[in-house]
Amino acid sequence: MQNAGKVLKRALWTAHAEDRLVTGVYESAKIMNADPDSVAFCVLATDEEFECDIALQIHFTLIQAFCFDNDISIARVNDMQRLSNIVGDKSVELEDAHCVLITQNPAEGSWQDPALEKLLLFCEESRSLNEWVPEITLPGR
Numbered sequence: 001m002q003n004a005g006k007v008l009k010r011a012l013w014t015a016h017a018e019d020r021l022v023t024g025v026y027e028s029a030k031i032m033n034a035d036p037d038s039v040a041f042c043v044l045a046t047d048e049e050f051e052c053d054i055a056l057q058i059h060f061t062l063i064q065a066f067c068f069d070n071d072i073s074i075a076r077v078n079d080m081q082r083l084s085n086i087v088g089d090k091s092v093e094l095e096d097a098h099c100v101l102i103t104q105n106p107a108e109g110s111w112q113d114p115a116l117e118k119l120l121l122f123c124e125e126s127r128s129l130n131e132w133v134p135e136i137t138l139p140g141r
Contacts, residue, residue: 011115015102024096036070040104045080073123
């Protein structure tokens with residue numbers, strides 16, 4: 001998918017507007033542990049500043065393994081600041097946008113989000129090409 005970044009941005013905006021985003025490694029881990037079926041998509045973000053952070057990389061490895069075990073689609077982005085700008089409140093700086101979950105409530109039809117459906121298909125196609133955690137470049141402003 002050529003416009004994966006735009007589709008991800010749209011899915012994040014929709015989930016944010018519907019209060020279906022969980023931001024932060026710790027908060028995401030709590031949700032995944034308590035109710036993994038409520039998680040529709042996981043985004044891991046890092047940038048040059050955190051590439052050598054061993055603790056963060058261990059968290060990422062554990063989150064990826066959990067997502068694989070629970071059939072949760074997952075992708076990486078390489079610009080945490082851009083992700084933070086998309087999912088955050090403009091008046092508050094997000095300190096931990098390393099992990100962002102898009103949650104769902106099947107009873108409310110959140111599976112009907114076309115952008116989320118495209119992302120899930122993109123991840124499925126990537127896995128068929130042995131790219132287990134595809135990297136998505138978020139568009140600029």
